Amino acid sequence: METFLYEAQPSRVIFGVGSLKEVSTEIKALGLKKAIVIATPEQESLAQEVAELLGSLCVGVHAAAIQHVPIEIVEKSLERMLELQVDGLVVVGGGSSIGLAKAIALKTSLPILAIPTTYAGSEMTPIWGMTENGIKKTGKDTVVKPKTVIYDANLTATLPTGLTVTSGMNAIAHCVEALYAENANPIISLLAEDGIRALAISLPKILDDPNDLDARSDAQYGCWLGGMALGSVGMAMHHKLCHTLGGSYNLPHAETHTVILPHVISYNASHAPEAVKAIARALGTDESDVAGSLFDLIKSLGVPTSLAEIGMKEEDLNQAAEIATENPYYNPRPIEKDLILELLGNAFSGVRPTQESYEISASK
Numbered sequence: 194m195e196t197f198l199y200e201a202q203p204s205r206v207i208f209g210v211g212s213l214k215e216v217s218t219e220i221k222a223l224g225l226k227k228a229i230v231i232a233t234p235e236q237e238s239l240a241q242e243v244a245e246l247l248g249s250l251c252v253g254v255h256a257a258a259i260q261h262v263p264i265e266i267v268e269k270s271l272e273r274m275l276e277l278q279v280d281g282l283v284v285v286g287g288g289s290s291i292g293l294a295k296a297i298a299l300k301t302s303l304p305i306l307a308i309p310t311t312y313a314g315s316e317m318t319p320i321w322g323m324t325e326n327g328i329k330k331t332g333k334d335t336v337v338k339p340k341t342v343i344y345d346a347n348l349t350a351t352l353p354t355g356l357t358v359t360s361g362m363n364a365i366a367h368c369v370e371a372l373y374a375e376n377a378n379p380i381i382s383l384l385a386e387d388g389i390r391a392l393a394i395s396l397p398k399i400l401d402d403p404n405d406l407d408a409r410s411d412a413q414y415g416c417w418l419g420g421m422a423l424g425s426v427g428m429a430m431h432h433k434l435c436h437t438l439g440g441s442y443n444l445p446h447a448e449t450h451t452v453i454l455p456h457v458i459s460y461n462a463s464h465a466p467e468a469v470k471a472i473a474r475a476l477g478t479d480e481s482d483v484a485g486s487l488f489d490l491i492k493s494l495g496v497p498t499s500l501a502e503i504g505m506k507e508e509d510l511n512q513a514a515e516i517a518t519e520n521p522y523y524n525p526r527p528i529e530k531d532l533i534l535e536l537l538g539n540a541f542s543g544v545r546p547t548q549e550s551y552e553i554s555a556s557k
């Protein structure tokens with residue numbers, strides 16, 4: 194076995210349908226007496242329910258979270274935390290709400306208990322993000338990583354099926370890139386493979402019955418593992434491409450990940466044989482067709498499979514390839530701009546990738 198570094202990132206997880214009722218016990222276990230509940234305005238009534246469960250351990254609800262964590266909201270929130278002498282943050286919601294709690298924790302070191310209601314996985318990472326003057330800064334700090342996480346699939350039953358599938362695919366993307374990360378290690382690879390498996394099995398079941406709480410629990414488990422993968426090892430070309438497409442062309446985050454992932458797997462396959470084996474085992478498919486099999490799965494789940502469908506303009510592909518390749522970064526296969534442009538063209542038109550797609554081009 195090769196040498197590797199593995200760093201455990203502690204968190205306490207309470208998992209299972211109905212586990213929200215443990216929130217008060219868990220806040221006491223953290224030694225907190227004056228918690229506040231953070232959420233988006235859309236999820237204020239859920240935040241009120243959580244506040245009621247907390248009773249006298251809670252000093253109020255702060256339903257002010259919005260996408261991309263604007264600094265102005267963080268500053269106003271900090272004033273409120275000070276005014277109420279809050280000693281801990283309970284956050285219920287998706288990546289945007291957890292993002293606000295993390296930004297507050299970054300400035301105050303207040304401990305976070307997170308109750309995720311989407312599949313984004315932020316609750317498992319030490320990664321924070323904040324937007325100032327239109328630019329989103331991100332960083333890593335263990336102080337923002339939630340101390341306790343409550344996964345209750347009841348709270349995900351209201352997630353629309355389209356978003357369920359695409360944010361599930363986003364979690365699969367974290368797992369895939371963890372398998373061939375520069376600092377990959379066998380522990381995270383085990384989690385990543387099982388994360389792909391759990392999501393590939395549960396997403397079709399959720400599509401059949403969005404209220405199937407067993408399947409929703411399995412998906413939540415897969416996303417937990419995806420979040421751990423994202424927070425533990427470095428990501429590569431797939432995340433860079435999606436970041437470029439989202440940041441420069443305003444394409445929707447989870448859909449972009451969904452469209453791009455099979456093409457990146459095809460591009461990297463020849464340089465990441467162990468990752469390909471793991472993905473094949475997880476998808477229950479042949480090693481020679483993992484990219485195509487994932488593409489077929491996505492298509493069968495009824496979500497977009499082309500960049501054209503999600504708002505990309507063909508004339509921007511060349512510039513996108515340039516932006517995505519201008520700074521060197523780790524990827525198991527060297528980044529070649531011509532091939533990236535070809536990849537983006539295939540993703541634009543929604544071509545089914547094969548394992549050989551970029552091998553033939555490379556040898557031209």
Ligand code: NAD
Pocket residue numbers: 233235236260261286287288289290292310311312313314315316318319320321322348349350351352353360446
């Ligand atoms: P989100 O938090 O932006 O939520 C989108 C909308 O869905 C909101 O209006 C929210 O109130 C609503 N919503 C949430 N849960 C719901 C439910 N169960 N039923 C119905 N509506 C619900 O979406 P997201 O995808 O969870 O988060 C995306 C953000 O998180 C992005 O900004 C991304 O960059 C960030 N993110 C950060 C990390 C990290 O490690 N820091 C990881 C993943 C994502």
